[in-house]
Amino acid sequence: MASALPLAQTDPDPGFAELLAARPHLSMHAHDGLTVEEVPLARIAADAGTPTWVYSAGALRRRARALKAALDGAGLRASVHYAVKANTSLAVLRVLAAEGLGADVVSEGELRAARAAGIPGAEIVFSGVGKTERELRLALDEDIAQINLESAEEAETLSALAASLGRTARVALRVNPDVDARTHAKITTGRSENKFGVAIADAPALYARLAALPGLEPVGVATHIGSQITSGMAAYRAAYARLAELVQALRAAGLPVQHIDCGGGLGIPYRDEPAPSPEALAGAIKATLGPLGLPVMLEPGRWIAGPPGLLLASVVLQKQGGASSPGRRFLVLDAAMNDLVRPAMYEAWHGILPVAPRDFVAPLSPADVVGPVCETGDTFARGRALPSLQPGALVAFLDAGAYGAAMSSTYNMRPLAAEVMVDGARFAVTRPRQTHDDLLGRDRLPDWLREASP
Structure with a gap:
C-alpha cells in the first residue's frame, strides 16, 4: 500500500525542521538528538540495535481520538475498525483496542492477532476477496460482527458452511462503485476493473x-475505493452517493439495511503534499449518507498507524561515485528494501532525518540513500539533501508505521528487524529481532539429502 510519489522530486524537499514540526511526537534535543516522545532514538539503537521499527503509543492514541472526535463532531453514529493489514504489531493493536477501536481483518492471521490483542469478536469485520473455508469457519466460531462478502460465489460458500454448523453469519455486501480514487494504480480498489466487490448494478439482486x-x-453494504487518497473528497462523495442510492433501492424493495461500511483509504502527507483531514471525510459522509439515518463504519489503517512509526537505521558506509559520476554520493544503510519496501515497490517518498544533533545542523549535499540488498531497486531516495554521515551514524525514516514492518521480508536471508514501542519516557522491545538461527531453523532437509555427503 503506497502513494505514487517518486524517489526524487523536482520541487524542493521540505527541510529537517519542517518535517519535524509536522510530527509532534518527535523532537530534536541538543544533547540527546532525535527523540520519540521522551526517549532518544540513540538509546533505542544502543538497546535494540538497527534496523528497528519504533512506534509512538502517544501518537497512536492522538490519531485515534482525533478521528473519533471528527466523526462525533459531524453528528455521525460511527464505529472505527482499524485495518490490521497496515501494522500487525500486538502492541499497536492493544493501544488501539484501549482507545475503543475495533478491527478490520483480511486473513486468519490478522483475525487471530486482533483477538490476541484483546479486540472482541463483536468488533471485528472480515474483508477480502479470497477468504478460505477455514477462515470463514474461524470467523463463525469467533462470532465476529460482520463478514464482508465480495462475490455471489463467496456468499454460496458461506451459506452452506454456516447452515451446516447451525450458525447465522452477519454479512455485508461489498460493492464496487466504479469510482477512480486517483491514487496509485496498485492500491485503487473501487474501479470496475479491480478485483474487489460486486458491480453496484448487480448489488440489489x-x-x-x-x-x-x-x-x-444481510446487515448492510460496504465499499472501499483505495488507499492513500489525498486528492480531496470528490471520489469519496461520488462513491458514497452511489451507496446512498443503493440503500434507498434496497429499502424500497423491503430489504433490511442496518448500517453502511464506508471503508478507509484516508491519505497522509509523507512529504509536504496536501492531505484531507478526518473532518473533511466526516463531512463527506454526513453530506451523502447522513440523510439515511444509519450508523456507519470506517476502516482506517495508514492514517492511524503511518505517522506514529519510523524505521531506525545505521550508516554502513559512504561510497563516492567513480570517474563516470564524479561528485555522486551513496549513503549505504543497514536497512534495505526487505525492511521498507515502499520506495522500491512504489517509488514512495519517506522523510529521512539524521538522529545526532550535530548531523541535524551540518552542511547538506545530495546523496542516494541505498541498502545492501543485491538489487538496484534497493534504493530509498535519490539526490536527497543529507549531511556527511560516518559509519554508525543513525537515521530515521519517517511515517513508516503503516505497510512497513507488515510488508517486510527475509530476502537475501536478512532477518526481520526488531520492533519497539515508546510510551512517554519508557520503551520496550515488542517484537525481538529475528536471528539467523531462526531463519535456518525453518528449513528441513529430507532424509535422502541429510544422509548424503555434501
Missing part, C-alpha cells in the same frame, strides 16, 4: 439473494 440464503443475515 444479489442482496435479495443473500436474504433468501440459509445461514446468512
